[in-house]
Amino acid sequence: MPIIEVNGLRKRYGKTLAVDDVSLTVEEGEIFGIIGRNGAGKTTTVECIEGLRKPDRGSVSVYGLDPVRDRAKVRQLVGAQLQESHLPEKLRVEEALRLHRSFYRDGADIEQLMKQLGLGKKRDTAFENLSGGQAQRLSIALALVGRPRVAVLDELTTGLDPQARRDTWKLIQKVRDSGVTVILVTHFMEEAERLCDRIAVIDSGLVKAVDTPAGLVAGVSGKQGATLDDVYTELTGHRPEQDDEEDF
Numbered sequence: 001m002p003i004i005e006v007n008g009l010r011k012r013y014g015k016t017l018a019v020d021d022v023s024l025t026v027e028e029g030e031i032f033g034i035i036g037r038n039g040a041g042k043t044t045t046v047e048c049i050e051g052l053r054k055p056d057r058g059s060v061s062v063y064g065l066d067p068v069r070d071r072a073k074v075r076q077l078v079g080a081q082l083q084e085s086h087l088p089e090k091l092r093v094e095e096a097l098r099l100h101r102s103f104y105r106d107g108a109d110i111e112q113l114m115k116q117l118g119l120g121k122k123r124d125t126a127f128e129n130l131s132g133g134q135a136q137r138l139s140i141a142l143a144l145v146g147r148p149r150v151a152v153l154d155e156l157t158t159g160l161d162p163q164a165r166r167d168t169w170k171l172i173q174k175v176r177d178s179g180v181t182v183i184l185v186t187h188f189m190e191e192a193e194r195l196c197d198r199i200a201v202i203d204s205g206l207v208k209a210v211d212t213p214a215g216l217v218a219g220v221s222g223k224q225g226a227t228l229d230d231v232y233t234e235l236t237g238h239r240p241e242q243d244d245e246e247d248f
């Protein structure tokens with residue numbers, strides 16, 4: 001049974017048509033990937049699911065609720081790790097978690113959450129002094145602090161070195177194993193292929209395909225040993241953006 005249903009979603013910012021026509025469903029307990037290059041409309045789509053943006057057209061339902069009309073209820077159900085989320089520099093890990101927990105009726109146990117995400121030793125470290133990987137772990141913790149049913153993780157591993165990225169992948173799997181449905185927004189094909197049960201390929205505000213990674217690859221015409229990169233290129237007409245890990 002789908003817990004999230006998006007139908008014919010459209011969202012414009014002034015002259016920019018960010019999302020043209022997006023329809024998709026997310027099933028309980030899966031890791032659902034949304035892949036596409038910068039500007040494809042991924043973040044706008046998840047912001048409509050979170051109730052942060054009001055669709056111009058179409059509908060969004062989260063556990064049967066309208067995220068805009070029922071914003072307060074949806075906030076309790078959907079935990080968001082905001083893209084490039086920045087906390088005040090001096091805020092310490094534990095303080096940030098306790099502060100965010102106070103926004104929820106029935107928040108997580110902070111000690112347990114810090115342990116789960118390997119942040120116990122960093123509890124007194126200010127945000128400005130965390131490494132990229134630690135800051136992302138804090139981001140995931142903040143997405144989970146309200147004990148959500150769904151966690152939205154947007155471009156979580158961008159800018160991380162390969163080891164930190166792989167550690168983050170393990171954490172995302174743990175989150176799902178704990179019963180939380182995950183929506184993973186990414187432009188890294190390898191990440192999507194490894195983690196996601198199903199993937200929506202979005203380009204220019206349109207859904208080009210939704211399937212399992214294997215299903216998407218099987219659909220690539222006439223190529224032995226095709227990868228998700230090939231799928232993406234065939235569906236969108238351009239190559240995926242390259243992983244920037246060589247920069248590290």
Ligand SMILES: Nc1ncnc2c1ncn2[C@@H]1O[C@H](COP(=O)(O)OP(=O)(O)OP(=O)(O)O)[C@@H](O)[C@H]1O
Nearest residue numbers: 013016017018036037038039040041042043044045
């Ligand atoms: N608040 C805004 N005001 C104006 N234009 C916006 C706004 N937010 C996004 N856009 C534009 O809408 C389009 C889709 O953006 P969106 O952030 O949804 O895409 P994305 O696939 O998540 O890309 P990225 O990975 O770069 O965040 C882009 O052209 C972007 O510049």
